[in-house]
Amino acid sequence: xxxxxxxxxxxxxxxxxxxxxxxxxxxxxxxxxxxxxxxxxxxxxxxxxxxxxxxxxxxxxxxxxxxxxxxxxxxxxxxxxxxxxxxxxxxxxxxxxxxxxxxxxxxxxxxxxxxxxxxxxxxxxxxxxxxxxxxxxxxxxxxxxxxxxxxxxxxxxxxxxxxxxxxxxxxxxxxxxxxxxxxxxxxxxxxxxxxxxxxxxxxxxxxxxxxxxxxxxxxxxxxxxxxxxxxxxxxxxxxxxxxxxxxxxxxxxxxxxxxxxxxxxxxxxxxxxxxxxxxxxxxxxxxxxxxxxxxxxxxxxxxxxxxxxxxxxxxxxxxxxxxxxxxxxxxxxxxxxxxxxxxxxxxxxxxxxxxxxxxxxxxxxxxxxxxxxxxxx
Amino acid sequence: xxxxxxxxxxxxxxxxxxxxxxxxxxxxxxxxxxxxxxxxxxxxxxxxxxxxxxxxxxxxxxxxxxxxxxxxxxxxxxxxxxxxxxxxxxxxxxxxxxxxxxxxxxxxxxxxxxxxxxxxxxxxxxxxxxxxxxxxxxxxxxxxxxxxxxxxxxxxxxxxxxxxxxxxxxxxxxxxxxxxxxxxxxxxxxxxxxxxxxxxxxxxxxxxxxxxxxxxxxxxxxxxxxxxxxxxxxxxxxxxxxxxxxxxxxxxxxxxxxxxxxxxxxxxxxxxxxxxxxxxxxxxxxxxxxxxxxxxxxxxxxxxxxxxxxxxxxxxxxxxxxxxxxxxxxxxxxxxxxxxxxxxxxxxxxxxxxxxxxxxxxxxxxxxxxxxxxxxx
Numbered sequence: 001x002x003x004x005x006x007x008x009x010x011x012x013x014x015x016x017x018x019x020x021x022x023x024x025x026x027x028x029x030x031x032x033x034x035x036x037x038x039x040x041x042x043x044x045x046x047x048x049x050x051x052x053x054x055x056x057x058x059x060x061x062x063x064x065x066x067x068x069x070x071x072x073x074x075x076x077x078x079x080x081x082x083x084x085x086x087x088x089x090x091x092x093x094x095x096x097x098x099x100x101x102x103x104x105x106x107x108x109x110x111x112x113x114x115x116x117x118x119x120x121x122x123x124x125x126x127x128x129x130x131x132x133x134x135x136x137x138x139x140x141x142x143x144x145x146x147x148x149x150x151x152x153x154x155x156x157x158x159x160x161x162x163x164x165x166x167x168x169x170x171x172x173x174x175x176x177x178x179x180x181x182x183x184x185x186x187x188x189x190x191x192x193x194x195x196x197x198x199x200x201x202x203x204x205x206x207x208x209x210x211x212x213x214x215x216x217x218x219x220x221x222x223x224x225x226x227x228x229x230x231x232x233x234x235x236x237x238x239x240x241x242x243x244x245x246x247x248x249x250x251x252x253x254x255x256x257x258x259x260x261x262x263x264x265x266x267x268x269x270x271x272x273x274x275x276x277x278x279x280x281x282x283x284x285x286x287x288x289x290x291x292x293x294x295x296x297x298x299x300x301x302x303x304x305x306x307x308x309x310x311x312x313x314x315x316x317x318x319x320x321x322x323x324x325x326x327x328x329x330x331x332x333x334x335x336x337x338x339x340x341x342x343x344x345x346x347x348x349x350x351x352x353x354x355x356x357x358x359x360x361x362x363x364x365x366x367x368x369x370x371x372x373x374x375x376x377x
Numbered sequence: 378x379x380x381x382x383x384x385x386x387x388x389x390x391x392x393x394x395x396x397x398x399x400x401x402x403x404x405x406x407x408x409x410x411x412x413x414x415x416x417x418x419x420x421x422x423x424x425x426x427x428x429x430x431x432x433x434x435x436x437x438x439x440x441x442x443x444x445x446x447x448x449x450x451x452x453x454x455x456x457x458x459x460x461x462x463x464x465x466x467x468x469x470x471x472x473x474x475x476x477x478x479x480x481x482x483x484x485x486x487x488x489x490x491x492x493x494x495x496x497x498x499x500x501x502x503x504x505x506x507x508x509x510x511x512x513x514x515x516x517x518x519x520x521x522x523x524x525x526x527x528x529x530x531x532x533x534x535x536x537x538x539x540x541x542x543x544x545x546x547x548x549x550x551x552x553x554x555x556x557x558x559x560x561x562x563x564x565x566x567x568x569x570x571x572x573x574x575x576x577x578x579x580x581x582x583x584x585x586x587x588x589x590x591x592x593x594x595x596x597x598x599x600x601x602x603x604x605x606x607x608x609x610x611x612x613x614x615x616x617x618x619x620x621x622x623x624x625x626x627x628x629x630x631x632x633x634x635x636x637x638x639x640x641x642x643x644x645x646x647x648x649x650x651x652x653x654x655x656x657x658x659x660x661x662x663x664x665x666x667x668x669x670x671x672x673x674x675x676x677x678x679x680x681x682x683x684x685x686x687x688x689x690x691x692x693x694x695x696x697x698x699x700x701x702x703x704x705x706x707x708x709x710x711x712x713x714x715x716x717x718x719x720x721x722x723x724x725x726x727x728x729x730x731x732x733x734x735x736x737x738x739x740x741x742x743x744x745x746x747x748x749x750x751x752x753x754x
Contacts, residue, residue, distance in 0.1 A: 021696075304722075316692075317730070319729075319730065320715070321716075323715065333693055335694065336696045337695065337697050337698070337700060338697070338699050339698075342699040345681075349679060349681055352679045
């Protein structure tokens, strides 16, 4: 590959997370929400790789269920995708990465693909492009590059990567010493103090052929399933629909687990570009603009003598009086109120909502599921 | 009057308070809300005086604007009112009391009338009836009896009455030493310690003729205006409409200010019957049933690891996580979140909502006012 060849962005929009409930819902997951500005996170991700000198049109991989959301959000951006690839069932990132690599390799095995989750926030877009340029030099040497965000706090919500030795001839790139799962607070503090741990951002850059070689070596059953699902795919003007049986019939592994933790061709490029996976309302608060009382406000909100709050109305006006560090998220379907510091415990709320569902009283989650069932029926 | 003669209840339903915003609104004030059970406060008030041996059918005095709410809520209770009297403009309690006394006196000047605000809560209904019976003996001696609730805390949200000497031959009734406006906290603590101060409940019992004599002595212009408004009233099957010009053309005084603070015929009967004027969300919390974590819950609510909260959904489900002492009130029009302890500061919220209304962004209050204007136009 020549340095001037464009990189193929692969935007992974298949997530189903509910950590931003009640705004994120099965029918409208996080990538499709306007959380930090006028654009959805998916649109921000697409805009991040829009520069035509550096990037080809993106592949987007998403659930069959969300195909029109994806297509419409890109259309509004006047961002013509290379292809919108539909997953017939929800799978983690390894099948998506492998499928994308097969599609890119069919054009040019040496072409680079940049795997991007579609629901992350990056404050410093220029820093992002510089990091991609640096990583491209590393990837051109046959490496699979992962981006590691420089920690500024002992975060327990992210996985970590320990950097190893510097790569020769690649400034700012390192061997991967090891991947570690989300640590407890004490461990996270040690990582922060140690200085050679970075957050696993979930972004990867690799030549298509290299990625497929490592897939073949470490997860051959995924490679075979993706080949079959592509071989049997149904392609029309708007969407590429992977063949359901073949795609479903494979292990459900993340790209980290399937390849990165096993390969000897990994590398890590540390980044310090205001990255956040916005995995909780508190994380969203951290990256949001604040008023002079430290309140992050979105939508129709009146805050009186309140400070340090995250106040988000996607529905009727919120009046906050005398609150300190509270998150309030209001949607037409439900309302969440909790201290920001406990926003990561939202699964407890969702479990409680599910537990009380008794067939007569539908929870908001049930209602979503039911309408999905109707669509499938 | 004979002891067996029924008392005429006069239910004052003309209030416009907004202290229970966002549930109470100009178009649907507090008396008409289901705040403490299956019945509205108006319905609870009517039920409190439903016993036919003791009480005649009630007069209800309300705003022209709320006539159908009043009529329908009483109809659902199968409670046929004596008359629903419509105030053409909002006035404090003196004109309403005077108008009711004129109506009752036209039948029998010696008949007793019992003035009852329609938006208060009473836990001990039996105690209420006993207190009324005791007060009736005092009123039969030509006194205007006010009911004073025994304080159990240094409340700053109520006016106080200081009891004087015991009335001869009237057990449990006292002269009124003085009325005092809402005190500051230090003063309220002194009142509580002193033991001879009670909260001014706003309920009164008096013979119609006595009330009119004192009105004539201390507020003759109100008496004349009410006579004129009744003289020019328009009466149909459902409503008695006071003549607007005459009714509007009088001082806007409370019955306390117009008569009770001036008369020498006042008396006070202390009551200890779980009375509350439910003037704030915290007051409503105090009288509500609580779960084992001290949460008072109404409507569709899931509370996880929360305690001491007032959680009231009149709209979408509320999910509360990790909250302590917070009030959340959700309606289809707006949402309030504040510490219970600051619920009495709600006027700040309403001022902020009004201040930001700039003609393009309507506040919930404006919307209500606008629709009222439309009705009047």
